[in-house]
Amino acid sequence: MAQLRVSAISFLNTAPLMWDFAHGNVGTGFDVHYTLPAQCAEELRQGSADIGIIPVFTYALIPNLVLIPDIAIATKGVVRSILLISKVPVEQIKSVALDTSSRTSVNLTRVLFSKFWDGERSFISHPPDLDQMLAKCDAGLLIGDPALRAKTAGYHVYDLATEWKKFTGKPFVFAVWAIRMAALTGNDHATKVVEIFQRSRDNGLKPEHVDELAREWSPKIGISERDVHEYLTHNIDYHLDAENLEGLALFFQYCEELKLIEKAPELRFLPAHNWFSK
Ligand SMILES: C=C(O[C@@H]1C=C(C(=O)O)C=C[C@H]1O)C(=O)O
The missing domain is CATH 3.40.190.10 (Periplasmic binding protein-like II)
Incomplete structure (x- = not known):
């Protein structure tokens, strides 16, 4: 069975999402590499990656993507980065x-x-x-x-x-996990993708793991452990809840009005159950 190629982002804010991948808890089904957001979207567009944490704006530009439900890089207020x-x-x-x-x-x-x-x-x-x-x-x-x-x-x-x-008055969504539909058809890992990525996020946000990430990233960024901790727990919101979706819908509406995109896209989500048959 082919591995799913995951294009992840090298910034601190995605570290909690990648917890299980970085700690080898997801088995061998994924081939992960890290890059910058614009490149991540480009890899999905070209088909050189199957799953990517893409800048949400690019979801409007790349056809045939589906999103993993309830995961985002978002914020309800101050983002800091x-x-x-x-x-x-x-x-x-x-x-x-x-x-x-x-x-x-x-x-x-x-x-x-x-x-x-x-x-x-x-x-x-x-x-x-x-x-x-x-x-x-x-x-x-x-x-x-x-x-x-x-x-x-x-x-x-x-x-x-x-x-x-x-x-x-609304939150803002910056990035979402997106998958090329074509990559999932007939792939053994497809049925488990939602569960695997949501569990990785939940594990990454466990208090003891946030503490560990703060220790690891503080010297890399040059800000205090406390600031890293605050950033991961208060500034970034890792859920795509109803309020965040409203903020996203308004952003796409403005982008369409200003002709930055042709049309605000309809959001399509991967179901959490066994949907793809082999
Ligand atoms: C909040 C952030 O969100 C990022 C912002 C992005 C963009 O502007 O295209 C893309 C991915 C996110 O990682 C950040 O990295 O600071």
Whole structure:
């Protein structure tokens, strides 16, 4: 039986989701590798990966994907790792350098400027290097670990999930586990995928495992164990509950309005029971 190729994200925020994979508790059915969000989506699009924790924006662009229910990288409020860092207050920003790793937050930035921050700005894509970004533009968007590490003293810092919540009253969803339908048909592991990925998330979020992740990641990111702990338990929300789905629906609606996507996609979920027959 072929292994399912899993494209995972190398950022701290996905570490709880990957707990069982990192600790060998899922058997041999999965071939996991780690990359950046934009590349993760690209691998699913090309078919070089079967399952990926894709930027949710790209779900609207890639056909024939299904989602694993109730798992997300989301936030109900402050996210801490999606930052617009600016030399000037937001109303005065004319140009923005957007992190090349991102597909969701770059479009969240466009939505916030268009709908709530008074119109058009110029955008360029740029690798996540804050000094270089701010040498070229008024502001830079950083996501993930580079945002957690960024030295922001002296700049105006906008947490984009906080801004989204301020304007819409809703949570924000950044990433979801998506599967190429074609990869599941006839694969022995297909029937267990939902259970395996949800269990891995639940194990990763057990208090003793969050403590372990905090010890492991604190020196890697250069923030305190307490901050890592807080980030994984309070900032990031790992569930795709009804409230998060509402936030997601509104984001897709705005993306459609602004013609960033052709049409807000219908969300299709993999059922948790034995659905695929061999
Ligand atoms: C909250 C985050 O969500 C990320 C943001 C993404 C994006 O902007 O495309 C994609 C995947 C997520 O890992 C983060 O990494 O900081």
